[in-house]
Amino acid sequence: MKTLFLDTSSRYLSLTIYQSKAVIYSNSILLKNRFNEELLSIIDFAFKTLKIDNSEIDEYYVVVGPGSFTGVRIGVSTALGLSLATGKQLYGITSLDAAALILNKYTKQVKISVATKLRLNEYAYREYDFKMNKYSDYLIVKKDEISSNTYILGDYYINVTRCYDHSLFKDFIRGYEPFYMRKSQAEINFDKAYSL
Template sequence: MKILAVDTATKSCSVAIVDKESIIAEMTVINEETHSKHLLGIINVVLKYADLDMADLNGFAVTSGPGSFTGLRIGISTIKGFAAALKKPMVGISTLSALA
């Protein structure tokens, strides 16, 4: 089950593709600019590295807080849009659980 996971709750913007308990591809960018400038590009890079298309994904995960309000909105809105467009499930994950 391939999941695209996104974390935009902190200053770092992270994207990973996970299959069961294995990380297929991941990328993190630490930047002072808003995540909206980088998130879609990072997702494209990770998908290309994993040799996957959005249609190959089984679902999505995104950090849901605590964290930067603007960062959370960017990540959640992006993933919610993908999930709705592709009719795939999405799940929110506590930022604290993701960091542990």
Template sequence: MRILGIDTSTKYAGIAVLEDGILLAQSTMQFMASHSEKLLPEIAHILEIMKIPLETIDYYAITVGPGSFTGLRVGISTAKGLSFVTKKKVIPVSTLEVIAWEFPYCKYQICPIFDARKKEVFTALFKWENNKILRLKEDSVLGINALVDWIKEKTIFAGSGADFYKEKLIEKLGSKAIFPPLIYSVPHPGIVAYIGLQRINEATNGKDLKPEYLRKSEAEIKITLSTSSQDKV
């Protein structure tokens, strides 16, 4: 079984191909240009050099958020297009869970963090027990002080937001806060594909795929505020 994993949730974008749990190819890049300009050409490039015909991909796995609003739209639109063309299903994956899977069998809690701006973070809480990853907190958007209230024991903080809020977390949590090298803060597409392999039963038609923003985009907020102001006139 072949799964194509895609991630565009951060400033990085990645593609990976997994066959029966074995990684065949993986590409992760920090795109200086828009994801929309590079994603499809990179997918085509990976499949071409590995001599993997698109029609031999059985499923697509895609991060649906939280993360960059623009990046998620590009990735999900691409997955929908591929699903439509090949008539193959798509498996949605939480970006935060991808980060947690980068620390298999870790004895500490794992708290992925992405900066959500406005002094808030996208976050969740996981822990490995009995060789399985358990979700302790659902994907959320909250202030850093509210996040600190979650933490009662030593915890690994990873993700772009972990580095951004590192000093604040150390100030609040002291030795309870553990920070791995920054390379573990990037969602790896091979893990996206691997999680997809575990979730085949959650595969959906591409047209049903939706991003998990967790909150409204700036454009939506402006529209809501504008509509509210007009209603008051």
């Protein structure tokens, strides 16, 4: 079984392809704002490198946010197009959950907090206790509310698409709808203009 896992929620594009639980292709590229220009050619390059095509992918995963508003939409719509073309299922996972799984797997920490920048001084934030299997709600916090041991996505790069083989991965799977912690500025302006 082959699995394609895509993340466009940060300035990096990360693409990992698994055969069963083994990584057979992984690539992360700093694209900043060029996802719409480069994404399909990078996926095509991965398929050509492995000598496979999209019809051989059995399941798809995509990071649904929080993160780059435009990046998440491009990633989700691309993954959805690939999955619809084959009739295979598409699943989502948040960037916070995927990062926490990676940190737990490689650092063996059982208590982890992860945040990612939203707008202005706001951050999406979640705490994880892997020993007790307890996880906080997704919260919006200010920078000064974040402890110094919190892993902040964007300050350091982590390839979250490598979390697929974590034993708790399936516990964090969700739908593929983009997951935003707040409305976009366009939505806020629309609501103000129409008093919603």
